[in-house]
Amino acid sequence: MEKIELSIVVLxxxxxxxxxxxxxxxxxxxxxxxxxxxxxxxxxxxxxxLTSTVRDLATITGTLAEAMGEFTETLTDLEARLAAIEASLxxxxxxxxxxxxxxxxxxxxxxxxxxxYFGWCILQQIxxxxxxxxxxxxxxxxxxxxxxxxxxxxxxxxIWDFTLRQGVMFPDGTEFNATHVKYSFDxxxxxxxxxxxxxxxxxxxxxxxxxxxxxxxxxxxFVLKDAFGPFLGIMACRSSAIVDPAYAPMAQVNYTxxxxxxxxxxxxxxxxxxxxxxRVGDKDIEIRLDKNPYYWNATSGYxxxxxxxxxxxxxxxxxxxxxxxxxxxxxxxxxxxIDALDLEDNPNVKVWWGSPGAPxxxxxxxxxxxxxNDSRVRRAIAAALNRTAVCVTLFPGLANPTYSxxxxxxxxxxxxxxxxxxxxxxxxxxLLAELGYDETNKLKFDLWYESSGHYPLSxxxxxxxxxxxxxxxxxxxxxxxxxWVSYRANRNAGIMDVYIYGWYPDYFDxxxxxxxxxxxxxxxxxxxxSPAAYAEQLALYNEARYSANTTxxxxxxxxxxxxxxxxxxxxxxxxxxxxxxxxxxxxGVVLDITQDxxxxxxxxxx
Amino acid sequence: MGLRSYIITRxxxxxxxxxxxxxxxxxxxxxxxxxxxxxxxxxxxxxxxxEQMRRLLGLDKPLLMQYADYLxxxxxxxxxxxxxxxxxxxxxxxxxxxxRQIFSAFPATLELAIYxxxxxxxxxxxxxxxxSKSYNSVLDHLIRGFGTxxxxxxxxxxxxxxxLIFGVHLHWLPTGLRINPNVxxxxxxxxxxxxxxxxxxxxxxxxxxxxxxxxxxLTLGIILSGxxxxxxxxxxxxxxxxxxxxAARARGLKESTVTYGYAxxxxxxxxxxxxxxxxxxxxxxxxxxxxxxxxxGLGSYIVTRINYRDYxxxxxxxxxxxxxxxxxxxxxxxxxxxxxxxxxL
Numbered sequence: 001m002e003k004i005e006l007s008i009v010v011l012x013x014x015x016x017x018x019x020x021x022x023x024x025x026x027x028x029x030x031x032x033x034x035x036x037x038x039x040x041x042x043x044x045x046x047x048x049x050l051t052s053t054v055r056d057l058a059t060i061t062g063t064l065a066e067a068m069g070e071f072t073e074t075l076t077d078l079e080a081r082l083a084a085i086e087a088s089l090x091x092x093x094x095x096x097x098x099x100x101x102x103x104x105x106x107x108x109x110x111x112x113x114x115x116x117y118f119g120w121c122i123l124q125q126i127x128x129x130x131x132x133x134x135x136x137x138x139x140x141x142x143x144x145x146x147x148x149x150x151x152x153x154x155x156x157x158x159i160w161d162f163t164l165r166q167g168v169m170f171p172d173g174t175e176f177n178a179t180h181v182k183y184s185f186d187x188x189x190x191x192x193x194x195x196x197x198x199x200x201x202x203x204x205x206x207x208x209x210x211x212x213x214x215x216x217x218x219x220x221x222f223v224l225k226d227a228f229g230p231f232l233g234i235m236a237c238r239s240s241a242i243v244d245p246a247y248a249p250m251a252q253v254n255y256t257x258x259x260x261x262x263x264x265x266x267x268x269x270x271x272x273x274x275x276x277x278x279r280v281g282d283k284d285i286e287i288r289l290d291k292n293p294y295y296w297n298a299t300s301g302y303x304x305x306x307x308x309x310x311x312x313x314x315x316x317x318x319x320x321x322x323x324x325x326x327x328x329x330x331x332x333x334x335x336x337x338i339d340a341l342d343l344e345d346n347p348n349v350k351v352w353w354g355s356p357g358a359p360x361x362x363x364x365x366x367x368x369x370x371x372x373n374d375s376r377v378r379r380a381i382a383a384a385l386n387r388t389a390v391c392v393t394l395f396p397g398l399a400n401p402t403y404s405x406x407x408x409x410x411x412x413x414x415x416x417x418x419x420x421x422x423x424x425x426x427x428x429x430x431l432l433a434e435l436g437y438d439e440t441n442k443l444k445f446d447l448w449y450e451s452s453g454h455y456p457l458s459x460x461x462x463x464x465x466x467x468x469x470x471x472x473x474x475x476x477x478x479x480x481x482x483x484w485v486s487y488r489a490n491r492n493a494g495i496m497d498v499y500i501y502g503w504y505p506d507y508f509d510x511x512x513x514x515x516x517x518x519x520x521x522x523x524x525x526x527x528x529x530s531p532a533a534y535a536e537q538l539a540l541y542n543e544a545r546y547s548a549n550t551t552x553x554x555x556x557x558x559x560x561x562x563x564x565x566x567x568x569x570x571x572x573x574x575x576x577x578x579x580x581x582x583x584x585x586x587x588g589v590v591l592d593i594t595q596d597x598x599x600x601x602x603x604x605x606x
Numbered sequence: 607m608g609l610r611s612y613i614i615t616r617x618x619x620x621x622x623x624x625x626x627x628x629x630x631x632x633x634x635x636x637x638x639x640x641x642x643x644x645x646x647x648x649x650x651x652x653x654x655x656x657e658q659m660r661r662l663l664g665l666d667k668p669l670l671m672q673y674a675d676y677l678x679x680x681x682x683x684x685x686x687x688x689x690x691x692x693x694x695x696x697x698x699x700x701x702x703x704x705x706r707q708i709f710s711a712f713p714a715t716l717e718l719a720i721y722x723x724x725x726x727x728x729x730x731x732x733x734x735x736x737x738s739k740s741y742n743s744v745l746d747h748l749i750r751g752f753g754t755x756x757x758x759x760x761x762x763x764x765x766x767x768x769x770l771i772f773g774v775h776l777h778w779l780p781t782g783l784r785i786n787p788n789v790x791x792x793x794x795x796x797x798x799x800x801x802x803x804x805x806x807x808x809x810x811x812x813x814x815x816x817x818x819x820x821x822x823x824l825t826l827g828i829i830l831s832g833x834x835x836x837x838x839x840x841x842x843x844x845x846x847x848x849x850x851x852x853a854a855r856a857r858g859l860k861e862s863t864v865t866y867g868y869a870x871x872x873x874x875x876x877x878x879x880x881x882x883x884x885x886x887x888x889x890x891x892x893x894x895x896x897x898x899x900x901x902x903g904l905g906s907y908i909v910t911r912i913n914y915r916d917y918x919x920x921x922x923x924x925x926x927x928x929x930x931x932x933x934x935x936x937x938x939x940x941x942x943x944x945x946x947x948x949x950x951l
Contacts, residue, residue, distance in 0.1 A: 100787070281910070309787060309788075314906060315897065318781065318897075324774045326777065
């Protein structure tokens with residue numbers, strides 16, 4: 001075989017091998033491919049199955065989800081309904097606050113007439129003022145906007161402009177505006193001659209305000225007769241509450257028995273409105289306040305309790321029993337201080353204490369009765385007092401001794417009377433010795449106290465003061481009691497030598513305190529027997545009253561106090577705090593210097 | 607004299623009694639020392655203010671004119687029909703009609719008086735009868751002791767004890783007021799909460815009113831029952847000794863019939879008189895009970911008016927009280943004459 005033939009055989013063999021290989025490879029590949037295809041098929045099938053399964057699963061899941069959804073919906077619905085029922089029950093119980101009190105509205109709920117604590121308390125819940133004192137205030141002069149959103153005063157202090165809140169509605173759909181403010185103050189001043197005992201008369205609205213002008217729909221101007229420093233304090237008083245002209249005739253006070261709307265001139269622009277007022281024999285039986293649906297501040301969640309019901313008890317012991325029995329949710333004015341202290345150990349009630357602030361007790365001297373026209377006698381008696389002992393013994397942890405007519409924290413507070421000291425018998429004896437009094441020739445006088453419960457523990461206070469003063473060895477005291485009406489009449493007639501008296505302020509400024517040293521209605525004849533001192537103090541007082549300069553006012557009040565220590569026409573004794581007793585679940589009680597109870601803040605919690 | 611004649615005679619005799627009462631009240635209020643107008647004012651009043659108040663109250667008129675106005679006001683039936691209360695003048699506190707104030711307080715007193723008298727009478731008479739029947743036994747001594755203690759115990763003390771036990775500790779009953787503070791009083795028809803709630807068809811309010819009534823009427827009822835126990839016992843002992851009682855027993859009547867049907871009926875007349883007088887006293891207001899339970903009745907009203915030196919209101923209240931006593935005495939006398947014809951002779 002030639003080379004060519006050999007080459008061909010080799011090529012053929014190679015070809016055969018390659019072909020075989022290729023075929024083998026191809027076969028293998030084909031086989032693999034086939035397997036692969038088969039696998040792919042299987043896979044595809046599986047995938048299809050899986051897909052189907054997944055689809056089924058999805059379907060099942062969907063069904064399940066649907067079922068779960070329905071179940072959840074049902075459960076949620078049930079829970080919601082249950083919660084609603086529970087909330088409804090709880091809300092019902094929390095919707096009403098029952099307040100027990102021994103107070104009562106003295107006359108009417110007309111801002112032009114009402115001048116008693118409880119009347120003002122109700123007016124605060126139902127009637128609006130341009131400004132108010134912030135809850136929790138220590139000084140009583142932290143004013144906040146109410147029916148006025150802003151205010152400014154002219155540089156001379158005689159003009160006050162208030163921008164009124166817009167959108168405040170009366171229940172009949174009338175929008176509150178400047179004409180209502182003007183009408184309210186014009187009416188208050190107009191009624192002064194016919195209501196001489198009313199608040200506007202007592203606060204001197206006609207002497208302070210020259211005129212009120214409605215500058216525009218939402219702007220009102222007060223033109224004063226003179227700059228008046230505490231003007232905002234007056235604006236926050238309940239006697240400055242806005243009236244509804246439909247129920248407040250200009251020339252008279254309206255009172256329709258059994259008709260809550262017809263029983264008050266107040267415009268219902270506050271958290272509550274008066275929905276019921278029952279009186280029997282001129283004493284309150286029930287007062288009901290309901291949430292005012294038109295209250296401008298309702299979006300802030302006020303009032304927190306929908307309904308307040310006041311129930312009236314004859315005396316503090318019955319009120320205490322009612323609190324302990326759970327008949328009332330809250331008791332405010334008056335549970336006695338001793339009962340309140342005792343109730344602190346009761347696990348079912350909570351006692352809320354305010355800080356000693358506004359109500360003040362003081363000792364008054366009738367200068368028309370010799371020798372009380374001599375300031376040495378008055379100073380001698382003042383020096384023999386021990387205020388701390390009275391506070392600790394009779395009002396433990398409650399009352400604070402005070403050496404100034406102005407409460408602590410308030411502008412113008414000093415400790416002036418500390419100059420005389422407490423139990424300063426050396427001073428007492430030396431002063432009285434100048435007038436010929438000693439152990440053999442004692443100074444004798446009557447110390448009067450109020451005996452019908454108008455002031456707390458009056459008889460006990462008087463007894464302690466007697467013991468303290470008599471311990472000087474040169475004074476002899478006879479205690480004389482009188483019930484409140486007689487006490488007042490005796491005061492007016494000027495027949496009481498020395499007597500204990502109290503003061504609840506109308507507004508929280510030293511202006512409403514320091515004038516007590518010569519308070520005209522106290523009838524102490526201070527102006528007659530100490531004319532120079534009286535004139536000087538009055539001049540200082542008027543200068544402070546009509547000044548806008550705080551620093552100057554502080555200085556002026558300090559000078560008044562210094563003169564008062566020398567004169568001792570009246571001696572400040574102690575300050576009492578307010579207190580309230582509630583069930584444990586009552587929250588939101590705020591007791592500050594104003595002594596006000598802002599019921600719209602109170603709620604029944606868990 | 608027949609019963610009708612007796613009644614007419616008694617009514618006619620009541621008129622001078624009433625006139626004397628009204629005149630005495632009028633004069634006493636005017637001769638008392640002190641000027642009520644002066645006492646009214648918070649601050650020292652000016653002469654003009656004092657004059658204005660006297661004018662408003664009619665006190666500036668001559669005494670005879672005031673007396674005439676006073677009497678004419680009382681018999682002004684037109685005024686009574688128009689207002690539903692008599693003209694008793696105006697309160698010095700706020701110039702409100704005193705008649706309206708008194709008539710608003712009266713229903714509470716009436717309700718308390720009725721329930722107290724029921725408790726006092728039933729308890730007193732029953733125990734008195736039992737005591738008389740068990741003469742000189744341990745039971746008799748116990749009942750007599752109870753009667754003495756009941757009569758001697760101060761009403762405010764018993765009231766406070768009940769409040770503490772049933773109100774504060776057991777929480778069974780309210781400690782005061784005419785109805786639970788959480789419950790709205792029934793709509794006023796008669797002014798008696800129990801009756802008004804029944805008229806309203808509200809049983810819940812009825813029971814709440816009863817709950818509130820229970821402690822004060824029980825207090826007052828127990829105190830008064832002491833008197834009735836002793837009186838019933840004494841009268842029954844006397845009556846049980848009489849021949850007709852022995853005769854009744856001899857005829858074979860049941861002992862209960864003899865006791866209650868015969869003896870008690872005859873012994874009842876003095877008890878009836880006492881019941882009438884006590885009821886009249888209660889109508890004037892049980893001051894201590896009303897104060898203890900904060901019951902807004904006539905007693906509370908009078909105390910408040912005295913505290914305020916509201917002379918016209920005090921005068922009006924005294925007049926009404928006198929009228930109640932006179933009327934109740936009249937009714938008692940008539941009943942007495944009905945039960946005992948010998949009285950009419």
